[in-house]
Amino acid sequence: MSGGPDPAAPGAGAAVDGLFAAYGAPRFFCEIMKGLDGEEPTVQLIRERLRGLDVAELRRRADAAEAELYNLGITFTVYSERDAIDRILPFDLIPRVLTAREWDTIERGVVQRVTAINRFLWDIYHDQAILKDGVVPRELVLGNPNFRPEMMGLDVPLGVYVHVNGTDIVRDDAGRFLVLEDNARTPSGVSYVIENRHMMLRVLPDLVAGIGIRPVEEYGVRLQQALAAVAPAGVVDPQVVLLSPGIYNAAYFEHVFLAREMGVPLVEGRDLVVEDARVFMRTIAGLRPVHAIYRRLNDDFLDPDVFRADSQLGVRGLVDAWRRGNVAIANAVGTGVADDKAIYAYMPRIIRYYLSEDPVLDNVDTRICREPDGLQYTLDNLDRLVVKPVGESGGYGLIIGPHATRAELDEFRIKLKADPGNYISQPVINLSTAPTLCEGGVEARHVDLRPFAVTGASTWVLPGGLSRVALKKGSLVVNSSQGGGSKDTWVLS
């Protein structure tokens, strides 16, 4: 613990600072320079090892990693766009580190949140007590395009709707973890978590050596077990499959990866057939029963009998077989209502309602404009807030106060007053940063975190998660489409 970390002091000397020579003083909460747990010795050690590398060396290793990804056919190529569909997140070599204590908070928070989401879904598709009690406005749920009336009264095994959940978490100036978004439909990205770790071990073995990092290998087994747990009762060795839209889907690489890790067949809709409300797959030995389906297909495409009649990707009769309890489907249909922005704002109240606990992880401070207080606050502070439309409208009609002109703000104020129920507002969060290899050397870039939770008989959270990094200087957008990359996420044991 000697001599305080303050690596921020500019001009601390290139020889001493090595990799961080150009890093300077991070303006935001830095994932590796500042620790809230005092000075964790392991973090210090990792930092020292990183300092021992120079930029040229790190670049050589990054190139080796890139070449490997290219040969694996899971990376951008310079030749044509068509090949870019598999791997969309460039890999940054410098890991993002979470201490055991930090992880404990995240893990408990994620488990709590997933539990509440599953309780919420059961409730709104059965008794709707939370609506009757007025905790969540009725029309917000029942009028939501992701609410599926077909799900009413369907008793899903073990009460689990969301078997796989991704929770998007950011860190603010003070280093607090805040939930930005829930992903309860078919969250993707977990393959990067595991592939990034493999890549890290191959390319930077000297950085990893001797440091206790929680392994990420278990994911496939856990997922397989969760699916087996929800398979119809009485089946001794349930046949699990992964249902993919096929090789042209942007996440096909991940589907392959997960099928391999789970040890189950990757099937497409045309491989499955429903007879007498039972699901079978077409094999060289004839039809073989299927008991649990991890589907990576949206609700709309799942079954042309129930949803989009023109779907070529789904399986006719699948939902009927499911309703009769002859097959399990993960995630369940109709979970989209729970990860909607409108519902997100109510999540702290939903947690308290079902679990009688305070949320372990807070939401980003969110005001609900359909409530008079929230609307007033939003109108008063419009120039400092991000105001987002809820429901299906996606990014359209969003305004970022600090970046808007006076005229734009005035115009938006009118829109907001006309339909306050359609908006929520949040402060602009200065996301934490992590050192990242950039063109000019190692620089600070904003990151977020998506841990993945698997729920069968109980909920398990993969240690770490996907750390996405905004590679563009100053950018807060970590999406792959906006120049985002990913990092290996280390949870110290």
Added chain:
Amino acid sequence: MGAVSGSVPGAPGSTAQAQALLSRYAENIVWLARYMERIENLARIIDVTETFTRTSQVENGWRSILQINADEAEYHASRQDADMQGVAEFYVLDTANPNSIASLINTSRENARTLRPLISTEMWTHINVFHNWVRQLTGEDIRSSRLSGLCARLKQECQTHNGIIEGTFYRDQGWYFYMIGKYLERGDQTTRLVDIKYHTLLPREAGIGSPVDISQWSAVLRSAAAYHAYRRVMPRALTAPAVAGFLLLNNASPRSLVLALRQVYGSLSQLRTDYGLRQGGIALERLEELRAALSDQTIEQIILRGLHEFLDWVQVELRHIQNDVADAFWSVAPTGQRAEPAAGTGMTQEMSGMTQSLGGMTQILGDMRQHLDTPRTG
């Protein structure tokens, strides 16, 4: 399973325990194997033709490749002379030609992508790297001074592929389907090679045993990796009938027709004995007949009765076997299912493949045509 005979010690369990292979995967495996084998054969034939035309004055050296593949019409639709530059471009680089190496590796990669859940990372990575390499080839790479080197590399990549398959492919049903596809293709390619070369090389002015004749037949043997073995086994004469006989009937030469059929037969038998997949019986019966026809007669008898007609019949039978395998393992509509509209049996790969790349589609349509042209007896 009570049956002991024929089961391999340590085979992956009884039928009940063996993980059932998806029909779609079986189909893709067969086609992947066929396409990779086709690439190697194409490289071999281009290589031998290049040697041919460089060392002797053969009138139709390059045209014979077009004849082997029945591609003359397609070739002349966009090109004039059947010369080295044109033919090499047509078969190596031209993605508009579904039978070019560029198209075949594209289709192979698509198949491998679909099979990615099943195949090893090494296998996938190699196909991907191979594909990337072929894609960057240009007209410079097929100039006469480089063509032979290029073919050597192509052969080497296919052999690497085979080595990786051998070393990493799990030996369950999928493996046998790979073998079926590979050897069906190889048998077919060998009959085409013999058919075309026998007729184009039969002596006209120059008498049998002339230097030209001999060098050309040695080149044919070389293209089938059979030259040295032939020399060793039959040191006395290098005659057209003897070479044709060696390539078709020799039961030890790795690219001979007889050996290819034995491999297909063995794989189908294993599927039956080890996995209880009895529906391969029809294909097995047909194979038995075909093998009997080959073992019952000498090459001299075959030639006397008409080599071309015989090889034609063999090719038709090989297509039948492919269709029998398709019918048995991936084309059967499940009970109670509505029939696939207008789709004949054996066409699912072709149909599904049609959503693949345009180049792949033309290839597949070609295969479908072949398929539909085949008179069906069962």
